[in-house]
Amino acid sequence: MRSLMSRVLIAFSLLATSSLAGYGQGSSSWVQFTAFHYEGRDPIANEHPLSRGEYLNPILAGMYPDPSITRAGDDFYLVNSTFSWYPGVPIFHSRDLMHWQQIGSVLDRPSQLNLSGLQTSQGVFAPTIRFHDGLFYMINTVVGGIGNFYVTATNPAGPWSNPILLPEINGIDPSFFFDDDGRAYIVHNGPPPNNKPLYNGHRAIWLFPFDAVTGQVSGKGTILVNGGVDISREPAWIEGPHLFKRNGYYYLIAAEGGTSVMHSEVVFRSRTVDGSYLPYEHNPILTQRDLAANRPNPVADTGHADFVEAPDGSWWALFLGVRPYHDNQFNTGRETFLLPVTWKDDWPAILPPGKPIPRIVKGPALPTSPESAGLHGSFVWNDNFTSPELRPEWEILRTPTEPCWKLTRHPGALLLQSRTDDLTSLKNPCFLGRRQQHTDFTASIILNVQPASDPGDAGLAAFQNEHSFYFLGVAHTPEKQMEVFVEESGGGDKAMLTVLQRITLPQSAGKVALRITGQGGRISFLYRSSGKAWLPLVTDADATILSTSEAGGFVGTMIGPFVRR
Numbered sequence: 001m002r003s004l005m006s007r008v009l010i011a012f013s014l015l016a017t018s019s020l021a022g023y024g025q026g027s028s029s030w031v032q033f034t035a036f037h038y039e040g041r042d043p044i045a046n047e048h049p050l051s052r053g054e055y056l057n058p059i060l061a062g063m064y065p066d067p068s069i070t071r072a073g074d075d076f077y078l079v080n081s082t083f084s085w086y087p088g089v090p091i092f093h094s095r096d097l098m099h100w101q102q103i104g105s106v107l108d109r110p111s112q113l114n115l116s117g118l119q120t121s122q123g124v125f126a127p128t129i130r131f132h133d134g135l136f137y138m139i140n141t142v143v144g145g146i147g148n149f150y151v152t153a154t155n156p157a158g159p160w161s162n163p164i165l166l167p168e169i170n171g172i173d174p175s176f177f178f179d180d181d182g183r184a185y186i187v188h189n190g191p192p193p194n195n196k197p198l199y200n201g202h203r204a205i206w207l208f209p210f211d212a213v214t215g216q217v218s219g220k221g222t223i224l225v226n227g228g229v230d231i232s233r234e235p236a237w238i239e240g241p242h243l244f245k246r247n248g249y250y251y252l253i254a255a256e257g258g259t260s261v262m263h264s265e266v267v268f269r270s271r272t273v274d275g276s277y278l279p280y281e282h283n284p285i286l287t288q289r290d291l292a293a294n295r296p297n298p299v300a301d302t303g304h305a306d307f308v309e310a311p312d313g314s315w316w317a318l319f320l321g322v323r324p325y326h327d328n329q330f331n332t333g334r335e336t337f338l339l340p341v342t343w344k345d346d347w348p349a350i351l352p353p354g355k356p357i358p359r360i361v362k363g364p365a366l367p368t369s370p371e372s373a374g375l376h377g378s379f380v381w382n383d384n385f386t387s388p389e390l391r392p393e394w395e396i397l398r399t400p401t402e403p404c405w406k407l408t409r410h411p412g413a414l415l416l417q418s419r420t421d422d423l424t425s426l427k428n429p430c431f432l433g434r435r436q437q438h439t440d441f442t443a444s445i446i447l448n449v450q451p452a453s454d455p456g457d458a459g460l461a462a463f464q465n466e467h468s469f470y471f472l473g474v475a476h477t478p479e480k481q482m483e484v485f486v487e488e489s490g491g492g493d494k495a496m497l498t499v500l501q502r503i504t505l506p507q508s509a510g511k512v513a514l515r516i517t518g519q520g521g522r523i524s525f526l527y528r529s530s531g532k533a534w535l536p537l538v539t540d541a542d543a544t545i546l547s548t549s550e551a552g553g554f555v556g557t558m559i560g561p562f563v564r565r
Helices: 003-011 042-047
Strands: 030-041 055-056 067-072 077-078 089-092 101-107 123-132 135-143 148-151 172-180 184-190 204-211 221-224 239-246 249-256 264-270 300-309 315-322 336-346 347-349 360-362 377-383 393-397 414-417 428-433 440-448 458-464 470-478 482-490 497-504 509-519 522-529 535-542 558-564
Touching: 030 300, 030 458, 030 558, 067 300, 067 482, 067 522, 077 123, 089 123, 089 360, 123 239, 135 172, 172 239, 184 239, 221 249, 221 264, 239 300, 249 300, 264 300, 336 360, 336 414, 336 440, 414 428, 428 458, 440 458, 458 509, 470 509, 470 522, 482 509, 482 535
Parallel strands: 067 123, 123 172
Antiparallel strands: 030 377, 030 414, 030 440, 055 360, 067 077, 077 089, 089 101, 123 135, 135 148, 172 184, 184 204, 204 221, 239 249, 249 264, 300 315, 315 336, 336 347, 393 428, 428 558, 440 509, 458 470, 458 558, 470 482, 482 497, 509 522, 522 535
């Protein structure tokens, strides 16, 4: 099976051969990196080792939001939002719901996904995956791009089709439902009746018939839910809907309350697919908004769930949540959690009111499935770049017009091409990012620096969006000296670049190691040259600028190598 990024390389012609030995070789300059190291520490995992049959929440740590799941026989498949990161929509496989392996990305060709000019928190929103009649469907919205569309595949590892547009769907978060009578539908978040909101956040859930044979949407659509559970209370931002059927009832689950501390999951049911949907009297069936903010090891902002029935008849909910370190500040983004669904009087519930999300849970009684390294808990993840293809954990900002990375020419090294596109731009900077998955983490990389004929910067970035990031870099000055520096951009909705520290490196430095360490709302930057001891450059800087509450949007921090001219 081809890796994610290999398809990008196939999609473009190979770059012309150029001198790759140095850093700063004119218009074709390349920078050589080796030995990326990431280590994350989860105190719950360290203090409470798992017993047999237990799993640790989150099951996907770091920026894996808006989970959707489907089952094909004994196999489960899971997808997440990726916003303006490319490739889009990672797809995971499991047989026990607890342990997952990434098998590819759904949108891994430029012909499928154009993210040019989009802000980091635009792009791919809330994908839904479904399996029906031997075919996998993934339906999605590209906000700021082509809007709503779906793709199909016979093999969930790919290849997936090019997008089939759905211009009739006016809104976001579309989801497929295939009924047992052969009919199919799309349910989604859309405008309220007559497109006249009564209050801020007034939205509706819509239903459209869908012909799975022709791939066409028909009719004018039907509103299933107007506003939310109780419109008299002005419920906000009903979204992320999914339909399913059980014991003769049609169930509609949806998120309500917005994506921050008021987030929740609610449920409605009806005897007909397009009929009157009654809300559950004990809604919400999942929330953490009724718990004290200062509770230990909190999980917050829970909602946006999808349900699946396991082969043993048990039901499970995957949903997003966050692990704040203070005042709902978190740098890791929205993560994927798993909990069992219980049924009473033909109504589902995920968690009773007032109960915190458990981090350690007894899992389903299913055959054990293997797991990819580095998805949750405490772990060390290394990439020595010995593969001819990038590992699937690496992503790049927006769809690349041409690849700026190479691995095959130098085994054991990553080569990045120096470009003028900066992290503040809405273009395609040469930055490879890997998710920050822990509040307490260390990330480092080795940079092979060479005497340069022109200035340029290369190093390690911790990036939340184009206005909020840190860059620990090495610069070649016009005097052909080398400097190591830390640059901060923490300007909210406008990039405000500040150099926090800059020092000159010794002329003998041939390799420079760069390290970023984080602990909650603090972040530090270190370096070493010629194998000497680590030296601090900036310590205890403000990491809250990388939190979603400060930076805005819907993404988490990504860490990795970056070069610019």
